[in-house]
Amino acid sequence: MIKRYSRKELTDIWSEENKYKIWLDVEIAAAQAMEKFGQIPKGVSSIVRKKAKINVKRIHQIESQVKHDVIAFLTSITEKSGVKAKYLHLGMTSSDVLDTSFNIQLVQSGKIILKDLDKILIVLKKQAIKYKFTPCMGRSHGIHAEPITFGLKLASYYAEFKRNRKRLVDAINEISTCSISGAVGTFANVSPKVEKYVAKKLGLRAEPISTQVIPRDRHAFYFSILGIIAGSIERVAIEIRHLQRSEVYELQEYFSKNQKGSSAMPHKKNPILSENLTGLARMVRSSVIPALENIALWHERDISHSSVERNIGPDANITTDFALVRLTNIIENMIVYPKRMLENLSLTKGIIFSQELMLELTKTGLSREKSYKMVQSYAKKCFADDLDLFNVIQSDKYIMSKIPINKLKSIFNYSKHFKNVNLIFRRVFN
Secondary structure (H helix, E strand, O other): OOHHHOOHHHHHHOOHHHHHHHHHHHHHHHHHHHHHOOOOOOOHHHHHHHHOOOOHHHHHHHHHHHOOHHHHHHHHHHHHHOHHHHHOOOOOOHHHHHHHHHHHHHHHHHHHHHHHHHHHHHHHHHHHHHOOOOEEEEEEOOEEEEEEEHHHHHHHHHHHHHHHHHHHHHHHHHOOEEOOOOHHHOOOOOOHHHHHHHHHHOOOEEOOOOOOOOOOHHHHHHHHHHHHHHHHHHHHHHHHHHHOOOOOOOEEOOOOOOOOOOOOOOOOOOOHHHHHHHHHHHHHHOOHHHHHHOOOOOOOOOOHHHHHHHHHHHHHHHHHHHHHHHHHHHHHHOEEOHHHHHHHHOOOOOHHHHHHHHHHHHHOOOOHHHHHHHHHHHHHHHHHHOOOHHHHHHOOHHHHHHOOHHHHHHHOOOHHHHOOHHHHHHHHHO
């Protein structure tokens, strides 16, 4: 992933140095197990731990000749560790190292993304409570529907990211497995006891059955969850973009003192961060289909998944992390315009109260169909002629004979739409 959309905490996990360090940890843990069970001489693991040095440049030099990354890695370690290193990798296959290490990198990344989710949940809750009873227009299909509060919007996002957190915990658990089962996964040349030891040592679980590779449905699940999180990020980002449109302008991304919105138009304040998140969300979701397609490998193993994972492993995790941190900052620093929200509530001059007016007419004995048609015709007239629905209804003697004026006034009031806000908040935040 390019530096522009990366944070060091994640890029360090996906660096070549960290990858080879994890490979070495896997090899040393396996050697410790083999020593314990008398399969190799004592002291191999301690000598390798002491003398081995990760030299990325040297590993790449060797790989350019042997065309095999794990062999190049082992050769490099042997050069530094001496003859004892010949006992490394005994009975193992490359996938034992690659798959176990890849899962560790996913776990490391997932735990940081969990922290990101914790932070965005804190900010969403704080802002939801702040704007709990701030009236704003609820929209469906982009059209004014009925009043809600801005706090309810934010509470909805909070609930969604809370679900995402739970999903990610499950996904991390799903890929927290280790495979040290040898060629085609039969343990023909390596003991299952070694796998169990390595798994415990590295904080993983032994894969119940591997075919030489850890089954890729696990990874597909993990990347699918990243895709869902990306979808949630975009959902919030798109709402911010819509609400910042000049015609709406109910909120705005923070715009710093020296920031420029356009090279041509000095007046512009564009929601560039939210637009950026929409693009990044697309990138994360683009990892999901390849991850799903990786499930179907030939027989007990092929490497068609390898090139995919070398790309989506770092890119999807780094991008998700970056996007969550960016979204958290946007939400924390956004500028909200409650006065404009009220102005927009009044924009259509009362037609947003059409449902309750219709329902009240049905209570007087009119059929729903007749009530609907009557209110709809007046709503259309108000919209076309820029009239106030309350005034138009007041002039209808038939309706006024059915609905007292005090009741009519109560219909054209925002407060009833907020009567269950506290209930909803308790359900979301308790």
